Amino acid sequence: MMxxxxxxxxxxxxxxxxEAALEHEVERERRxxxxxxxHEMSRRRNHFGESIEIAMGKRRHA
Structure with missing residues (x-):
């Protein structure tokens, strides 16, 4: 019995x-x-900005 x-x-x-490991993993995944x-929003904004610059003939020199 023991x-x-x-x-x-x-x-x-x-x-x-x-359970603790799962909570940790869920928090990590959220972050x-x-x-x-x-990053995706930044990439979209940057791409949109570059498109405008190309259309205006002001291509940035990086």
Missing amino acids: RWGRKVKQQREHLRHA VDAVVSR
Whole structure:
């Protein structure tokens, strides 16, 4: 009977660790998504700006 109790305790502890890891991964994914979306918006704005400059004949020299 003692071994069964120990096994249940180990399983609970393992589940706690797994839940914590999942929460950490979800938070990390949220931060990565935010960075990617900011990068994408910046790229779109930059591309749009370059298109206007090309149309106006004011190509930037980088």
